[in-house]
Amino acid sequence: MQALVIVAHGSHLNPDSSAPTYDHADTIRDVGAFDEVKTGFWKEEPSLREVLRTVESDEVFVVPMFISEGYFTEQVIPRELRLDGWDVSEWDSDGLSASHATLTAADTNQRVHYCGPVGTHESMTDVLVRRAESVTGDPEVGAGFGLAVVGHGTERNENSAKAIEYHAERIREMDRFDEVQALYMDEEPEVDDVTEYFESDDVVVVPLFIADGFHTQEDIPEDMGLTDDYRTGYDVPAEVDGHRIWYAGAVGTESLMADVVLERAAEAGADVGDAVETVRERTRGSPAAGD
Amino acid sequence: MRAGQLDALVEAVAADGGVEFDGLNANHRDDGYGFRTPHTERTGLSEAEFREVAESNPWFVSNWFYWTREVGLGDRETGEADSGRRDGASARRAFLRWAERADDHGVPERYEALADGVSREWGQLCVTATVADHGERRYHLRHVADADADLSSLDVYTDPLEARGIATYDERGRYRPLKTAPTLRDGWAFADLDGRALVEAVDVVYPATVPNWYREREGRLDVSHWNETAERQTGIYDVVDELDEEAVEWIAESCCVDSQCLKRRMWDADEETELDADRGDGVFPCREPCSLVVAAARKWTTLEREESRTYEFELTPSEKEQVEEIIDAVADGRTDEIREADVYEGANRYRARFLRAKRFDDEGNLSGTPTDE
Numbered sequence: 002m003q004a005l006v007i008v009a010h011g012s013h014l015n016p017d018s019s020a021p022t023y024d025h026a027d028t029i030r031d032v033g034a035f036d037e038v039k040t041g042f043w044k045e046e047p048s049l050r051e052v053l054r055t056v057e058s059d060e061v062f063v064v065p066m067f068i069s070e071g072y073f074t075e076q077v078i079p080r081e082l083r084l085d086g087w088d089v090s091e092w093d094s095d096g097l098s099a100s101h102a103t104l105t106a107a108d109t110n111q112r113v114h115y116c117g118p119v120g121t122h123e124s125m126t127d128v129l130v131r132r133a134e135s136v137t138g139d140p141e142v143g144a145g146f147g148l149a150v151v152g153h154g155t156e157r158n159e160n161s162a163k164a165i166e167y168h169a170e171r172i173r174e175m176d177r178f179d180e181v182q183a184l185y186m187d188e189e190p191e192v193d194d195v196t197e198y199f200e201s202d203d204v205v206v207v208p209l210f211i212a213d214g215f216h217t218q219e220d221i222p223e224d225m226g227l228t229d230d231y232r233t234g235y236d237v238p239a240e241v242d243g244h245r246i247w248y249a250g251a252v253g254t255e256s257l258m259a260d261v262v263l264e265r266a267a268e269a270g271a272d273v274g275d276a277v278e279t280v281r282e283r284t285r286g287s288p289a290a291g292d
Numbered sequence: 293m294r295a296g297q298l299d300a301l302v303e304a305v306a307a308d309g310g311v312e313f314d315g316l317n318a319n320h321r322d323d324g325y326g327f328r329t330p331h332t333e334r335t336g337l338s339e340a341e342f343r344e345v346a347e348s349n350p351w352f353v354s355n356w357f358y359w360t361r362e363v364g365l366g367d368r369e370t371g372e373a374d375s376g377r378r379d380g381a382s383a384r385r386a387f388l389r390w391a392e393r394a395d396d397h398g399v400p401e402r403y404e405a406l407a408d409g410v411s412r413e414w415g416q417l418c419v420t421a422t423v424a425d426h427g428e429r430r431y432h433l434r435h436v437a438d439a440d441a442d443l444s445s446l447d448v449y450t451d452p453l454e455a456r457g458i459a460t461y462d463e464r465g466r467y468r469p470l471k472t473a474p475t476l477r478d479g480w481a482f483a484d485l486d487g488r489a490l491v492e493a494v495d496v497v498y499p500a501t502v503p504n505w506y507r508e509r510e511g512r513l514d515v516s517h518w519n520e521t522a523e524r525q526t527g528i529y530d531v532v533d534e535l536d537e538e539a540v541e542w543i544a545e546s547c548c549v550d551s552q553c554l555k556r557r558m559w560d561a562d563e564e565t566e567l568d569a570d571r572g573d574g575v576f577p578c579r580e581p582c583s584l585v586v587a588a589a590r591k592w593t594t595l596e597r598e599e600s601r602t603y604e605f606e607l608t609p610s611e612k613e614q615v616e617e618i619i620d621a622v623a624d625g626r627t628d629e630i631r632e633a634d635v636y637e638g639a640n641r642y643r644a645r646f647l648r649a650k651r652f653d654d655e656g657n658l659s660g661t662p663t664d665e
Contacts, residue, residue: 013469013584016460023456044583046471047499050516051579054503055495057380076526108514 004037004058005029005266008049008078009066009211011042018212019045021253022066028259028284034276035062035266043073049081053109061111062266066211066253068120068152069164070099083107084115096160097121097167101269114269119253120164120209124261126171131257133178133205136237136249143177147201151192151208151221154185162188165209178205186220193224196242203238203245211253222248256284293350294426297357298343304360305342313360315398316352318342330398351403354427362428363388363487383506384491391431391490392421411439414575415498415554416476419490431490435478446481452493455482459497470584472498472554472574501555501576508558508577516580518543519562525586532589537561539596544569547585548578551624605659607651614638614647 007026012018022040030038041052053061063082065074070092079087084104091102099117106113119125133148134140150172152165162185169183179201184192195206206225208217219231227235227248238245252258260280267273301318304311310319317328325342326335329352334345346353363385389395392402392410402410406423409432413419418439420432438446449455462468462475482493491502507513516524518540522533535543544567548557555578557571572578581589607615617638621627630637637643653660 013587014467016467027453044587045469046582047495048583051500051504054380054383054507055500057384072527080524080526 002036002058003060003062003271004039004056005035005262005271006039006041006052006056006061006063007066007262008041008052008063008082009043010073011045012214013044015214017214021212021251021258024254024256025066025259025262028256028280029263029276032276032279032283034263034273035271043077043081049078050083050108053082053106053111053113056109056111059111060114061106062114062116062269062271064116064262064265065118066262067118068209068211069158069160070094070096070118070121071158071160074099074118079104079115082113082115084113087115091115092117096163101265103269114266114271116265116269119258119261119265120211121167122261122265123171124264125209125252126168128255128257128261129168129207129209129252130172130175130177132207132249132252132255133247135255136205136207136247142205144179145201145203146178147180147182147199147204148172148178149182149184149192149195149198149204149206151184151186151206153210153216154188168209186216186224191224192221195225195246196244199244202243203247205247205249207249207252210251213251213254217251257281259284293347293354293357297353297361297426298346300357300361301346301353302339302343311356313356314352314394316349316356318346331400351399351427355399355403358427358429359385359389359394379506379510380503383503384488386506386509387491387494387502388421388429388431388487391419392429414494415472415501416474417494417497419494429487431485431487432481432483433485433490433493434481435476437478438481443481443483446479448481448483450482450484452482452485452489452496455493455496470553470582472501472576472578473552474550474554498554498576504579505576513558513577513579515558517559517562518581521559521581521586522589529586529590531593532586534593535589535596537565539592541567541569543581543585543589543592546623547588548572550574553578603661605651605661607659611647611651614643618644 007022009019009022019042026038026040029035036058037056039052039056041047041049043049047055065078067073075089083106085107087104092099094117099121101114101116103112103114129150133142150165150169153161155161165183165185169181172178173181180199182190182198184190184195184198186192190198195204208221210217222228222231222235225246225248226241227239227246235248238247260277263273263277263280267277301311305318305320305325310317315330317326319326323336325337325339327337327342327345329349332345332349337345391412392406394402397405403423406421409420409422411418411420413436416436418434418436422430422432424430434446458477458480459471460468461477463477468475476497485493494502504513525532540561544557547553549570550572553572554574555572555576556574558577559580560566621630621639627639630640634640635643651659657663
């Protein structure tokens with residue numbers, strides 16, 4: 002028996018933080034690739050300390066719903082899951098390349114295939130593009146459009162910006178959008194000045210965040226000038242300085258994210274059959290999770 | 293009992309030489325088959341005679357079949373006994389047996405009780421086990437407050453994962469960050485679940501409570517006490533190990549009692565130092581301070597760094613008592629119960645507004661006394 006466990010941050014204050022994790026778990030459960038699909042959280046229940054106890058399988062694939070490698074993926078999750086002998090060198094990563102490491106959970110004796118975070122997986126690039134398609138309602142969106150990938154950015158962890166740069170560069174290489182730019186909340190170039198970085202009239206803005214919350218629903222729309230007060234809402238697209246801003250909200254709520262989770266597990270050795278194609282098929286055109 | 297169940301029993305007796313389960317003893321020796329229950333004892337039977345006796349004791353056969361073949365652990369049973377730790381399936385089975393009081397009653401009494409339904413409480417959940425055709429168990433789940441409600445008055449669900457929607461918000465629509473808070477809303481039911489789906493639904497409402505309860509029953513619940521948990525914290529929670537034992541006592545007293553959480557607190561300051569606070573009467577144990585407690589403790593750690601100082605306030609005796617009543621009402625979550633016009637209650641909104649109008653200055657300082665002088 003093999004199980005998938007998706008681990009995420011969660012929140013004590015609102016349920017939106019864990020909603021995408023539940024949605025993607027449901028999508029994967031429906032395609033039947035795993036005997037069990039479970040979720041565990043840092044701030045919700047079951048806690049990371051106890052989630053493996055809720056799993057009957059011996060073989061467990063753990064996929065973190067986090068954007069970048071860093072404090073949570075390298076310290077908190079392995080510690081709380083009690084992954085025996087974990088050391089970050091197991092991932093042999095440059096900050097973007099963590100794939101998986103196989104360890105034993107001291108608590109349950111299960112074999113745990115601990116995967117890199119979803120945010121740094123190459124398939125995440127496709128999800129960002131799909132997000133642009135779903136927010137514009139145009140499966141061919143690209144020509145005449147600019148695309149901004151927005152990250153939190155922080156001076157405390159260089160990996161945080163790496164993931165944003167990485168996907169922005171990959172989208173640029175697709176040669177699909179007229180312009181592609183990586184922008185940040187807390188460092189230069191800032192999302193506040195989004196219109197200064199684009200010549201295109203139409204700009205899709207996709208935050209590389211797991212869940213919609215304070216930053217994606219309040220800070221970023223206000224900072225970009227989509228609205229003076231997030232509570233009054235904003236249009237999509239909204240007119241700012243002569244540009245049409247198509248604000249997409251957190252990429253993590255896009256239903257195609259389930260595919261990234263599956264690919265992480267498959268690369269760690271999970272037998273997922275044709276689930277990857279099925280999920281790609283099923284999530285196409287379906288409303289974004291959490292909408 | 294179905295024919296297939298009897299075939300399976302004959303096969304198991306032939307393969308293993310004997311089956312002993314819940315009062316049923318079926319065996320195959322040199323002198324033939326034996327079939328024994330608390331009320332029947334037959335030996336030296338031919339296979340045909342064995343089948344005939346078994347058919348006249350169908351409950352024992354279907355009971356054996358249900359617990360070993362349907363709920364059974366398959367090939368994992370031996371492996372689990374060896375490791376003693378990978379016990380997810382054993383926990384599920386133990387919970388289902390608890391649900392029908394299998395350890396307390398023999399098969400005939402149980403089948404009679406299951407015909408009407410055997411109900412047990414798991415936190416605010418009422419679990420009812422029934423027996424369907426051929427010994428198959430079916431389970432029913434609802435809020436204890438709805439134990440006697442007519443099913444037609446409840447919202448009926450079938451998919452265990454739908455319990456997520458029920459457990460996310462309290463009856464006033466507020467988010468429930470603690471799943472084991474005694475604020476589970478009522479008005480719903482899962483009317484017809486199999487054993488696996490029942491345990492799944494319970495796990496959605498009260499995550500990980502079944503495996504922890506099982507480990508406790510097996511005498512190997514691992515408890516992480518406060519000191520150990522606090523020392524494990526890193527990042528912004530690194531500071532919580534500064535709290536002294538008295539403050540830890542206050543945490544347990546304020547957060548970890550039945551009025552706030554239905555888990556039974558098993559952790560203390562450390563293995564040697566018991567806390568005085570009530571542990572609670574919950575059926576499932578709490579094996580370490582939860583993330584909510586750790587997050588709250590971080591705030592208290594910073595607050596506890598402050599030294600107390602002396603302020604001077606002007607209050608009438610009744611106003612002092614009123615301040616105490618307000619703190620009590622907020623701490624116990626009773627402010628909503630205080631009637632709009634009940635000015636006899638200290639925590640009544642108009643009483644509180646009067647006190648504020650009279651005793652606060654324009655900056656919101658009590659008795660006009662600034663916080664930082």
